[in-house]
Amino acid sequence: MTDLTALKYTAEHEWVALDGDVATVGITSYAADKLGDVVFVELPAVGSSVTAATVVGEIESTKSVGELYAPLTGEVVEVNDAVVDDPSLVNADPFGAGWLVKITVDPAAVADLLDRDAYVSLTGGAE
Amino acid sequence: MTELRTTALHDRHEALGASFTDFGGWLMPVRYSSDLAEHHAVRSGAGLFDISHMAEFLVTGSGAAAFLDYALAGAITPMRVGKAKYSLVLAESGGIVDDVIVYRLAGDRFLVIANAGNRDAVATAFAQRIGGFETELEDRTDDTSLIAVQGPAAREIVEATSGIADVAPTFADLGYYACSTGTFDGEPLFIARTGYTGEDGFELLVSNGAAAALWDALLAAGEPLGLVPAGLAARDTLRLEAGMPLYGHELSLDIVPAQAGLGRVVAADKDDFVGKAGLGAVVASDAPLLVGLSGEGRRAGRAGYAVFDGADSEAPVGEITSGALSPTLGHPIAMAFVSPAVSAPGTELFIDVRGTRIPATVTELPFYRRNK
Numbered sequence: 001m002t003d004l005t006a007l008k009y010t011a012e013h014e015w016v017a018l019d020g021d022v023a024t025v026g027i028t029s030y031a032a033d034k035l036g037d038v039v040f041v042e043l044p045a046v047g048s049s050v051t052a053a054t055v056v057g058e059i060e061s062t063k064s065v066g067e068l069y070a071p072l073t074g075e076v077v078e079v080n081d082a083v084v085d086d087p088s089l090v091n092a093d094p095f096g097a098g099w100l101v102k103i104t105v106d107p108a109a110v111a112d113l114l115d116r117d118a119y120v121s122l123t124g125g126a127e
Numbered sequence: 128m129t130e131l132r133t134t135a136l137h138d139r140h141e142a143l144g145a146s147f148t149d150f151g152g153w154l155m156p157v158r159y160s161s162d163l164a165e166h167h168a169v170r171s172g173a174g175l176f177d178i179s180h181m182a183e184f185l186v187t188g189s190g191a192a193a194f195l196d197y198a199l200a201g202a203i204t205p206m207r208v209g210k211a212k213y214s215l216v217l218a219e220s221g222g223i224v225d226d227v228i229v230y231r232l233a234g235d236r237f238l239v240i241a242n243a244g245n246r247d248a249v250a251t252a253f254a255q256r257i258g259g260f261e262t263e264l265e266d267r268t269d270d271t272s273l274i275a276v277q278g279p280a281a282r283e284i285v286e287a288t289s290g291i292a293d294v295a296p297t298f299a300d301l302g303y304y305a306c307s308t309g310t311f312d313g314e315p316l317f318i319a320r321t322g323y324t325g326e327d328g329f330e331l332l333v334s335n336g337a338a339a340a341l342w343d344a345l346l347a348a349g350e351p352l353g354l355v356p357a358g359l360a361a362r363d364t365l366r367l368e369a370g371m372p373l374y375g376h377e378l379s380l381d382i383v384p385a386q387a388g389l390g391r392v393v394a395a396d397k398d399d400f401v402g403k404a405g406l407g408a409v410v411a412s413d414a415p416l417l418v419g420l421s422g423e424g425r426r427a428g429r430a431g432y433a434v435f436d437g438a439d440s441e442a443p444v445g446e447i448t449s450g451a452l453s454p455t456l457g458h459p460i461a462m463a464f465v466s467p468a469v470s471a472p473g474t475e476l477f478i479d480v481r482g483t484r485i486p487a488t489v490t491e492l493p494f495y496r497r498n499k
Binding site for chain 2: 062
């Protein structure tokens with residue numbers, strides 16, 4: 001079980017786990033629940049540069065389309081091919097097997113993201 | 128902001144862990160567990176839906192049939208007692224105010240079920256049209272609940288439900304698009320073999336006071352047979368696969384029945400009905416027509432997306448009204464209004480999916496047809 005208090009969050013409902021200068025990024029269970037069953041994900045290419053707060057991918061459910069924002073500026077070093085093959089992992093394990101991309105980032109920038117308490121209050125306590 | 132209404136089953140939905148959404152002014156369950164699981168359950172076993180938000184009008188009196196002949200697009204007088212009929216409430220212009228199902232309960236007694244969001248529009252239209260007809264109109268929406276059991280196991284489930292009695296004709300003898308009565312815990316129960324999923328199924332109407340007990344009894348009888356509670360998300364993908372229109376998407380005041388493939392619903396040879404003159408005036412030769420679109424891959428066109436006749440053509444030839452990745456078929460499906468020139472089945476078109484043109488083929492509706 002992921003320690004959710006160790007993660008950072010964005011207002012666009014991404015979570016970030018920092019290991020050295022590599023940030024693992026996914027969407028929160030709140031976002032996954034709101035979307036419904038995820039049936040398609042499009043992720044950025046490995047090696048591409050992404051800019052904080054810009055759209056880098058899409059997450060489609062049976063009902064709607066969600067955009068994946070880059071929480072931070074950096075370079076994509078890995079994408080989760082398991083999620084591309086089986087998008088239901090986003091619903092089943094959003095903070096674990098349903099992670100989406102890994103980005104090399106400036107670790108100092110991570111500190112500016114929301115902490116757990118701030119994110120929970122953003123979702124009105126639903127997350 | 129107006130407070131959303133809740134049905135008599137709201138506590139049950141909360142206890143089952145439902146997520147809710149605003150639908151036609153009602154707070155309705157969108158899903159309990161998973162859209163896809165609920166969708167597949169309806170195709171393979173059965174789903175239980177709370178559709179109490181829908182509007183029910185009781186139309187009674189010696190002039191009831193004549194009134195409905197005038198107020199609706201279909202021929203109501205020839206309906207036999209115990210039958211159901213899909214019909215339309217038209218505006219004077221010929222545009223669609225709502226789509227409804229009419230049940231003939233007795234010679235001079237009809238139940239009309241309308242969409243939640245159009246309750247006021249239908250009530251207003253009926254009140255304006257009642258004129259000199261010997262008819263009384265009663266809006267029963269607030270004191271009745273409607274529960275749908277849909278799926279191949281539906282008949283077995285309702286037959287096994289404790290508390291349901293005196294069903295005549297029996298569930299087995301009740302044909303599709305027919306209705307019957309019975310009792311539940313001694314209270315009146317109205318039963319219709321109709322639905323909105325493309326499956327066999329029943330819609331059960333009881334007083335609000337009996338609704339929770341009926342819901343519980345159906346779940347208890349149905350769970351061993353694969354019954355799961357199902358929300359509006361599953362209902363939407365099910366009806367889309369079944370090619371059934373949804374008001375506000377495929378139907379509106381700006382659409383005449385023939386455009387939506389509903390020309391057969393209009394009894395044009397009736398003496399007079401509201402909308403007849405409007406329909407006669409419509410020159411619809413170049414009006415967009417409703418078609419099915421079937422694609423490959425997993426990216427679906429959604430309501431509002433533009434449709435093109437070429438990978439590079441500039442002017443759209445149509446617009447999607449509903450679209451999703453079909454859970455049953457595994458590929459994207461959509462309904463769209465397109466120019467008649469590109470409406471023939473087999474025509475290759477393109478859907479603009481957020482900047483990428485995805486090929487799609489015009490397909491006859493429905494996308495999914497159950498094995499009977």
